[in-house]
Amino acid sequence: MSPRAAWRLDSLGFREVYDYAAGKADWLAAGLPTGGSLASQARAGGLARPDVPTCRLGDRLAEARKRMQATGVDVCIVVSEEGVVLGRVNEEALQADADTPVESVMEPGPSTFRPNVPLEEMAGYMRKHGMASAVITTSEGRLAGVLYRQDAEQRATSRLMGRRGRHRSGRADADGNSPH
Amino acid sequence: MAPKQVDREGVRALLARGAHLVEVLPNREYEDEHLPGAINIPLKELDREAPKRLRRDRPVIVYCYDCQ
Numbered sequence: 282m283s284p285r286a287a288w289r290l291d292s293l294g295f296r297e298v299y300d301y302a303a304g305k306a307d308w309l310a311a312g313l314p315t316g317g318s319l320a321s322q323a324r325a326g327g328l329a330r331p332d333v334p335t336c337r338l339g340d341r342l343a344e345a346r347k348r349m350q351a352t353g354v355d356v357c358i359v360v361s362e363e364g365v366v367l368g369r370v371n372e373e374a375l376q377a378d379a380d381t382p383v384e385s386v387m388e389p390g391p392s393t394f395r396p397n398v399p400l401e402e403m404a405g406y407m408r409k410h411g412m413a414s415a416v417i418t419t420s421e422g423r424l425a426g427v428l429y430r431q432d433a434e435q436r437a438t439s440r441l442m443g444r445r446g447r448h449r450s451g452r453a454d455a456d457g458n459s460p461h
Numbered sequence: 462m463a464p465k466q467v468d469r470e471g472v473r474a475l476l477a478r479g480a481h482l483v484e485v486l487p488n489r490e491y492e493d494e495h496l497p498g499a500i501n502i503p504l505k506e507l508d509r510e511a512p513k514r515l516r517r518d519r520p521v522i523v524y525c526y527d528c529q
Contacts, residue, residue, distance in 0.1 A: 282525040286485040286504050289463035290521055293511055297520040299467040299475060305484070306527035308496055316485040392486055 303420075310420035312396030325403045326396020328436055329426030330419040335360045336383050338367060343379035345370045355425060356414060359387050364423040366393060366416055393418040396425050404433040471495075472522055480520035496524070 287300040302309075309315065313324035334348035334357045345357040349372075359368035369385030377386050393416045394403065407415055407430040417425040467475065476482060482499040484491050491501035502510045515521055 282504055283523045284464070286507055286523040286525075289464075289504075289507050290511060290515075290523065291464050293508070295497070295511070295515065295517050295521050296462060298462075298464040299471070299480070299520060299522045300464050300521050301467050301469075301472050301524040302527075303468065304524040304527045305486075305494070305496065309494070311469060313469075314497055315494050316499070317492055319494045408478055458484050 300346050307420055309397035310395040312419065312425060323436055324396060324402040325394055325398045325400060325415070325417050325428050325433070326425055328398065328400060328432050329428040330354075330432075331426040333358055333424075333427045335424065336370070337361075338382070338384040340383045341379065342375065342377055342381045342383060342386060345383055346375050346379070349375075354427070357383075358416060358424055358427070359383055360424055361409070366391065366422055366424050369416060391416050393422070394428070395420065400433055401437045403428060404430065404437040407433060469521060472524075475520050475522055478520060480522050481515050483515070483521060483523045484525070485523050486525050490526070499524075 283300050283302055283304060287298050290298045309355050312324075314320070332352065333354050334352050335343070336345045336348065336357050338358055338359060349355065349370075355372045357370040358366055359370060361367055368384075368389045369391045370383055374386040374388075390437050396417055396419065403415065406412075407428075413430055415428045415430075417428050419425055472482070472496065476498065482496060484495050484499045484501050485504045486501075486509065487503050488501055491499070500514065502514065
């Protein structure tokens, strides 16, 4: 649709027209701010922990273990120089010899999710698939953080309770009664 | 000058230059969520609205949901 709009503006005499073809999907996937009625929706990127330990393909397992222990996080994300996610080292992998290269024990090509996925949707998906955590990346594949199911479920539940509370007090107000 | 493709960083640079940012999707989709500072001119209304709402001496960026 946007290419047609761009060419139409060109034909209408606009001299400098640009087509952002990747569009809203690209902007949202980068976790950038937006306006509109859904802008305040809780999303995966907002609750993902950005300070997760990372390592490189050539690192030894001992290094990944040290970083995981230092941060108290049960996963280490393997990234390229550009920060693109290549794999993840889970706690089970720590059983291997400390000199083992990370590359040989990592889970290659882990599933990743975009920062704009609604939190409630993420919580449901992670529950259904038995995932304790999920790697969140930008549309370029760069690490944005790790979302924990426990965090997602807690937030989703508290938002749901908040909405119910507002609905209840809204009805009470409409009836002319105080909630208390 | 023919329209040019622009990426996310290019959008930011053009906005800093004072470009118009126009979402050409229907109004309901714009109301749900749009890029900061964007105005809404649905594609079907472009002929009528663009000359009224956009200046020809400023860059104009158009976008929809994605490249599909």
